[in-house]
Amino acid sequence: MSSCGSPKDNSFVNFVNPYMNELKMHPKELLLKDGKVQVEDGRGPKGEGSLEARMEKLEEKVFRYKKMAEREVDIIHKINAELIGEHKNETAKLWGGIFSLHETTNKLQAQLYDKKNQNCEYETRFKRISSAASFRILETRSSFVDGEPFPLKSDDEKDSEPLKE
Template sequence: MTSPISSKDKFYEKVINPYLPEVMKHPQANEMREGVLHIRGVQGPKKTGSMETRLEEVEQEIFRCQGMVERGLNANHSMITEFTRDHKLDNENIGEAMFKLHERIEHLQAQIYDLQNQNCEYESRFNRMSLAIDFRIP
């Protein structure tokens, strides 16, 4: 005999997790051929051989995947260490680099100040020239 589904289970399926029946459904493959939608159930791999041979195949596949992951991690680790080695500065170099940057900033600010002063000089010259032309006696 089948056991009746309690109201608590129905409440869980319909209210708390409404997607549960869809998740529990057998997977399907949808494909469109000649304008017609074909839906078919996905079939798993054919089981051939004994249980031990299939488990050994799965184990070998796991070892291959594990080896790929380990090689990827090693490559990632070596890239990170190479990057940090290439871009690492000790404290003296950082202080020296900051001092040089500060000097360069001061030099550029001085050039900007000189250009502003030069611009003011040119403006005052042009103002004097225009005033001189305005006050000419015809």
């Protein structure tokens, strides 16, 4: 690789693409004559026919390449559309699954909330029943059998002085 570039080339361009100088060079041909290698400037294509005929051929080539490029662009657009369609179908299925999971969790949370409230209702019912039962039982200080005070109640009577008449 020979670097035959003009001195005003930007070093940044050479750093980015080191082959740029060779691409900018005029094409050269290597010829072997009499056992020696000779370098000559490359010759352009040989023109056959008139200038108008060559221009028409060039226009046909350009038109053909333009049509090929248009077809390639159409193909790429079709491929992109197919990929986007498949992606939308996949994401629609995933979103459907996500929404069904949300619905399931909401139902389970509602059931848990109902059970919690049901437990609270039962607790309040049992408290009411127990408090109602405790109000129905009369508190007695003496036994009905022998008329003596209960052993637990004897301390209360000692603390309270009987009324004297």
